[in-house]
Amino acid sequence: MRNAFAETVFELACSDDKIAAIVADISPAGAMNEFRSRFPSRFVNTGVAEQIMIGMAAGMAMEGMKPFAYTIATFALYRPFEFIRDDICYQQLPVTVVGMGAGLGYPTLGATHQAIEDVSVALSIAGLSVLAPCDPYETRELTKICASGSLGPTYMRIGKAGEPELSEKGSESDVVVGRFRRIRRGKDIAIVGYGPSVKVCLEVADALRDQASLTASVYSAHTINPIQESFLEELFGIYDRIVCVEEMIQHGGLADVLRRWRDRADKPVEIIAYGLRKEFLHVYGSQADLAEAHGLTSRRISADLLVTLS
């Protein structure tokens, strides 16, 4: 996904001289390197200094530029939190903060590098759009939208490398901010995730089909904020049950957004949520190993759902 992001930013920068990349000591591999050599003045590496990465991105936006501020998710969002809040959001400047390897994307590096509460933190700030593409395709589409400047202040969490494209035959192709993208169509239940958890959602849908003859729709919630009211009306009108799977702590994330909307709109829809434990686990291994330690695997979720739904 980071390659899809970097390639897209580079392509857009070729035709739009207002686009800039401000990074904080992140390895400029692939297209980011090309961006740097082709547009040296529009590429700034602030070094290990995230507050100035955000502050100067905001200042550049004040003069009409559309900067992307990009580094590892924990350092992109947590270290300069107040700068994102005051410099970008309070002043409504079109800066896109891109957090790479969000969720459990750095499974051997410990909690310092694991942005397991990023969506909750980002959703707490007024006026910040929160995006979470699930695959390289959505990353490209959303990067284009961010580059237009129309979304205003934005936090986009992306993965690292090697994520598969998740679209199947029948998947919706349009990536529309404010709506979830339906990856698979079913009729019995909706399963919603974002980022790396969408792959888990598809596996859960497979298990429900094979083991309980239930067909599930699977949605990629690439936009967590803002979500269009009309889309939620549509979603809550179709399904009696919505399963929400997040590679993020179960506190202040998408499931809470959906529950709050359901309660306000008074919809008789059950929301069943899965996410990461709100704990620092001192566990190392693959991303799958850490997801297992958190209990966030398709095997565990489908086993639990089969009991809940029976």
Add this chain to the structure above:
Amino acid sequence: MVVPNAEERGTDIRRCLRYREKILELSQSVGALHIAPAFSCLEMIDVVYNHVFDMSDESADRFILSKGHGAIALYTVLADLGVIAEDEYQDYCKPEGILGAHPDRGVPGIIASTGSLGHGLGLAVGVANAKKIMGLPGRVVVLVSDGELQEGSTWEGIMMAANLGLSNLTVLVDANDFGGMDRMSEHHRAFYPIDDKFSAFGWMVSVVDGHNHDSIKGQLIKTEPGKPSAIVCQTVKGRGVPYMENNPIWHYRSPNEEELAEALVALRGGSDA
């Protein structure tokens, strides 16, 4: 460089006396005004707007008040220039008005919302860098307090401004030697001298009397290719009102009626108006 003649100097002094009187008068209608920190940076803001900046509608010059708690000094100068309407000025910190105790982007003449310290310099680096990238004219001046130089973020900005060679950027340091609590040269001794720290990062640096228009202006009109510039302005917190000078309680307090009368007498007696 055009050195103002004696008559002009008098005009500068009279103008700043008028600004101080206006701020003291306004202090009677609101609870808290940050008078002392505004009085320490008043001449600096006055020079920026009344002597250095192009004030036409097409102006490309940009000013950021990083020490947002000096806002009333900025509003007073902007109101004098007609950028902020007088009735808005009188509605300072009132629900029907638009002016708060800290600058807010979108208010006429204000490009940056500040108040939390350590933000303005980073924003100014971004504005100056964008101008450099796009080949746009205009100066970027950011006014920081000496207290906010204790913020690490400020030093990230000082490092980057020098790395990027932003000669269109000038930092004015309001060196009044006081944070909210202490005289800093006593309690944060390792921090002094300030100018050496900027020099070490490759900035063009000067130290001036921050209440002397000629001195501030003399440095503010200088630039050096490839280098940002810092002007350490030595100032007195509460300048002009003896009982406020260097007294931390006037960081935030407003004078009562009797104190106001005493302040006005002191101000007028101390001027050549």
